[in-house]
Amino acid sequence: MKLSASLAAIAFVIAATPTLAQDAKAGEAIFKKCAACHQVGAGAENKIGPVLTGIIGRPAASYAGFKYSKSMAAAGAAGHVWDADSIFEYVSNPTKYLRALLDDPRAKAKMRFKLKSQQDRRDVIAYLASFKVADAVMQGSEEITTLAPSDTPGKMCVTNGAHQQHLFIVETADVRTVEMLAPGGMFCADTDQGGKISVFEQPDDLEGCTRLMAPDKSNTLVRYMEFDRCEWSSHSQ
Ligand code: HEC
Structure with missing residues (x-):
């Protein structure tokens, strides 16, 4: 595969999260699975799932206009903020993740999807991390x-x-x-x-x-x- 210029640009951004060996370009393809429910990037809108632009560093259940499950709202209220590691766990089994996080065996995720492959999860997170610029915009950051x-x-x-x-x-x-x-x-x-x-x-x-x-x-x-x-x-x- 040829390393494109845009990939080089993305790689610069994700260099800020060195903990995972990941490939944002591969993640773009994996994201097609998420795209059944989620949108990301310019012009993204809430669909079955919330917009994922700027998800890394974003408090759980905080995207305006999306109706989250009670469990996800509880995670947000408890101060849960998404980072690469927590998204990695969450997408492998959303309900299991929320039950552990909330210490509530009856917690239930609204996201009916599991991504098992560890590499796929790393890659898709790298792809999501490439939208960090918008994250800063949404938080009004000067950074x-x-x-x-x-x-x-x-x-x-x-x-x-x-x-x-x-x-x-x-x-x-x-x-x-x-x-x-x-x-x-x-x-x-x-x-x-x-x-x-x-x-x-x-x-x-x-x-x-x-x-x-x-x-x-x-x-x-x-x-x-x-x-x-x-x-x-x-x-x-
Ligand atoms: C079948 C639909 C569906 C698919 C496919 C799906 N999601 Fe979701 N996702 C949802 C829904 C619905 C929610 C809201 C969860 C809730 O309120 O409990 C959600 C929530 C999330 C959240 C938390 C968002 C927030 O604002 O707190 C993340 C992170 C996330 N999804 C990542 C992913 C990723 C990454 C993929 C692909 C690997 C994916 N999702 C695939 C439906 C889906």
């Missing part, structure tokens, strides 16, 4: 800049680290890409030369912020401000 991948060989990437969705236009010598990004959303354009990026508060706005982008870099919009005063974090060294 977002340090979580974005810094080097994206052959590409320039942009992340919407602001709290609202915005319209992004990336122009390189060859292509112009228009993309509506939800908070935490990211996209990349292939280029060796860099290009120009514009961001608009609303799709039909005529004025926004513009900025030149170096190749092989990732840029994060931290805050949208009128009159071309947007705050960015770039990773240019």
Whole structure:
């Protein structure tokens, strides 16, 4: 399998959780099983299960608008926060996990799914960890800049680290890409030369912020401000 540039970018993010040997790219394929019930990433919505964007570091039963089981709500109320290890245990047997956690033999999980393979569990967690940028956005953290991948060989990437969705236009010598990004959303354009990026508060706005982008870099919009005063974090060294 060829190591793609985007995988290299993801690998940078998950380097922060060195305890598991894992493969985010393989995890993307495993996630198809979870995707019967869960969505993750830009534009994700609650389905049969809650949105999993930013699940690592997120308190249990805390995603807005999802109706959790009593047992999961109890786990959240008890202060349970998801990390790689606890998700690893949970997905192998959700009911067993909640019973042990709550010390309640009658606790019951709403998630009717078990993922047995340890490697599959590690990989899917690595994949989920690659959405950490959005996690920081949801928690309103200022740390977002340090979580974005810094080097994206052959590409320039942009992340919407602001709290609202915005319209992004990336122009390189060859292509112009228009993309509506939800908070935490990211996209990349292939280029060796860099290009120009514009961001608009609303799709039909005529004025926004513009900025030149170096190749092989990732840029994060931290805050949208009128009159071309947007705050960015770039990773240019
Ligand atoms: C058949 C549907 C289904 C599948 C498939 C499924 N889940 Fe779930 N998941 C749920 C439901 C429903 C909940 C809410 C559980 C509750 O309230 O007890 C949930 C909850 C979770 C939570 C806790 C979320 C929170 O906000 O506290 C995690 C983590 C999770 N699932 C991970 C996964 C992963 C990883 C996979 C794939 C390996 C997966 N799930 C597959 C239905 C599913």
